[in-house]
Amino acid sequence: MTESDIKKGLAGVVVDYTAVSKVNPETNSLLYRGYPVQELAANCSFEQVAYLLWHGELPTDAELAAFVDVERGQRALDDNVRAVIDLTPKTAHPMDVLRTAVSAIGANDPDADVATEESNLNKAARLYAQLPAIVAYDQRRRRGEDLVPPRDDLGYSENFLWMTFGEVPASVVVDAFTVSMILYAEHSFNASTFTARVITSTLSDLYSAVVGGVGALKGPLHGGANEAVMHTFDEIGTADKAEAWLEDALATKRKIMGFGHRVYKNGDSRVPTMKAALDTLVEHYDRPEMLELYETLEGAMGSRKNIKPNLDYPSGPAYNLMGFDTPTFTPLFVASRIVGWTAHIMEQAASNALIRPLSAYNGPDERHLTE
Ligand SMILES: CC(=O)SCCNC(=O)CCNC(=O)[C@H](O)C(C)(C)COP(=O)(O)OP(=O)(O)OC[C@H]1O[C@@H](n2cnc3c(N)ncnc32)[C@H](O)[C@@H]1OP(=O)(O)O
Numbered sequence: 001m002t003e004s005d006i007k008k009g010l011a012g013v014v015v016d017y018t019a020v021s022k023v024n025p026e027t028n029s030l031l032y033r034g035y036p037v038q039e040l041a042a043n044c045s046f047e048q049v050a051y052l053l054w055h056g057e058l059p060t061d062a063e064l065a066a067f068v069d070v071e072r073g074q075r076a077l078d079d080n081v082r083a084v085i086d087l088t089p090k091t092a093h094p095m096d097v098l099r100t101a102v103s104a105i106g107a108n109d110p111d112a113d114v115a116t117e118e119s120n121l122n123k124a125a126r127l128y129a130q131l132p133a134i135v136a137y138d139q140r141r142r143r144g145e146d147l148v149p150p151r152d153d154l155g156y157s158e159n160f161l162w163m164t165f166g167e168v169p170a171s172v173v174v175d176a177f178t179v180s181m182i183l184y185a186e187h188s189f190n191a192s193t194f195t196a197r198v199i200t201s202t203l204s205d206l207y208s209a210v211v212g213g214v215g216a217l218k219g220p221l222h223g224g225a226n227e228a229v230m231h232t233f234d235e236i237g238t239a240d241k242a243e244a245w246l247e248d249a250l251a252t253k254r255k256i257m258g259f260g261h262r263v264y265k266n267g268d269s270r271v272p273t274m275k276a277a278l279d280t281l282v283e284h285y286d287r288p289e290m291l292e293l294y295e296t297l298e299g300a301m302g303s304r305k306n307i308k309p310n311l312d313y314p315s316g317p318a319y320n321l322m323g324f325d326t327p328t329f330t331p332l333f334v335a336s337r338i339v340g341w342t343a344h345i346m347e348q349a350a351s352n353a354l355i356r357p358l359s360a361y362n363g364p365d366e367r368h369l370t371e
């Protein structure tokens, strides 16, 4: 085995086929089941996109109505899950609370180990329906606020925002939120999806695979970056300080969160759509200084390193403007990515091979215990 046989970080390695999405860095495009994500974000609800990712086709009106009914019927936070959340300290990161809540849902499911496609689809639908209540309730209890029960007269996004804030915001806010949910839903073999596929490949259950996905997404090199972007903005303060801050950060070899991508080297296909949504929020909330900081840091990073923003860069400030607390940002990513993860879990289960790569040993030569 030579040095070039080692594919550190699996960079450039094609592990398997997938029909769920296509990330194409050459054309800077992202297709969900063949549809450009920009078209879906401009024309579809999150419910339609979830259906598409799971079933491979957009729903007919009748299919969508039935699908929406199933989600609305399972929106309320389960008492067992609420009790588990209440037991976790508020000092725990919301991703740890969410990971624990998913585990509790699995432990309460008598069919947790039934891995038929139908059973997995039901579990996926339950998690997709329950995650907004978990995320919303956790943010509220940290603020000392009471739980807001779901409303089944509202769509997915409106209800999510209702349960979080106790009111449905202006349609421009709801639309920006839906766009973020659609853009975050799926991205081929990223680290968290791959984690979920590895767990599935051992014939473990869907909940275990999702818990693993949550753990992988939490890290700041992956989903945790949307939260980290907001910390960066807070640290910099105002646009006039951005260039000096960047110089210092690069001089001390810091990674600038929300920039760079393993696959896209010329910009993330989703950023223009999310940036447009951020622009509408900046205008709605009259926060031009946020945009000034955003654009100054982006420009400085471009001229200093020629590294472009990824989706977490516009999403962080967008969630801040909507009123979410910073540690809630990555849980929002989970509420969306649950759809992509579970689509991949079902794809892996349907065409399984145990995922088990090789390693090159570089420890001590063989040696023996002396008597
Ligand atoms: C939704 C998502 O998960 S998108 C990703 C979210 N993550 C982030 O925003 C975290 C910040 N970004 C990064 O750490 C990286 O760009 C990653 C992890 C996303 C991709 O990393 P890789 O593909 O492994 O690229 P790698 O780390 O090898 O970077 C190549 C070069 O660009 C530099 N670089 C890449 N991204 C950044 C960054 N954000 N800040 C500073 N330098 C960077 C690296 O230091 C490296 O420089 P070098 O060759 O001088 O050592």
Ligand SMILES: O=C([O-])CC(=O)C(=O)O
Pocket: 184, 186, 187, 189, 190, 191, 222, 261, 262, 263, 310, 311
């Ligand atoms: O694809 C990746 O490596 C990370 C990413 O952008 C995502 O998961 O959305």
